[in-house]
Amino acid sequence: DGGITQSPKYLFRKEGQNVTLSCEQNLNHDAMYWYRQDPGQGLRLIYYSQIVNDFQKGDIAEGYSVSREKKESFPLTVTSAQKNPTAFYLCASSIVGPPYGYTFGSGTRLTVV
């Protein structure tokens, strides 16, 4: 079955540590996205990519980094520069072009300890 796999489901980060969240899709979608979800804040866009080896910053990119070396993969690194990383992180993918229907992964919950 086609879909998006996010791992791990739960992740704990110590102060000053970088951590990487995995996102893999087998839907043959060109576009991939990372969103952050906080209670009461809705989904906010971190980074997105519409083609391999190219990506753009979203609304809250500071303290995060991404890479897009393969069409299927779009990992997100939460760096030590992100001062408040505790949140639920969601990865999504879509075709490039209308109708832009999104498919989401099941999410990674990151907690700072």
Place this chain on the structure above:
Amino acid sequence: KQEVTQIPAALSVPEGENLVLNCSFTDSAIYNLQWFRQDPGKGLTSLLLIQSSQREQTSGRLNASLDKSSGRSTLYIAASQPGDSATYLCAVPRYGGSQGNLIFGKGTKLSVKP
């Protein structure tokens, strides 16, 4: 700047009721609008996608309508069931239609009581 608002933020109804969830957006030049469902601690599941040329879309007990001129969409759920309890989010393309970068509302948390 496109903004998406959903009212109410939370809704509690008895089982069997028909209900309407509302979504409004500030820039009517959208290509489509998408409704999602999110269960606690889970990702988003796409429910319905309405193209700008369409007025409504139906899937089972769900019916979504779109009125671009007034900047509104509604999600109608018929004969609600406890299994419908979840948060429902609507989303539109950030720049109308030039790319798929979506802007989301904050969602309506629905609770259906047995």
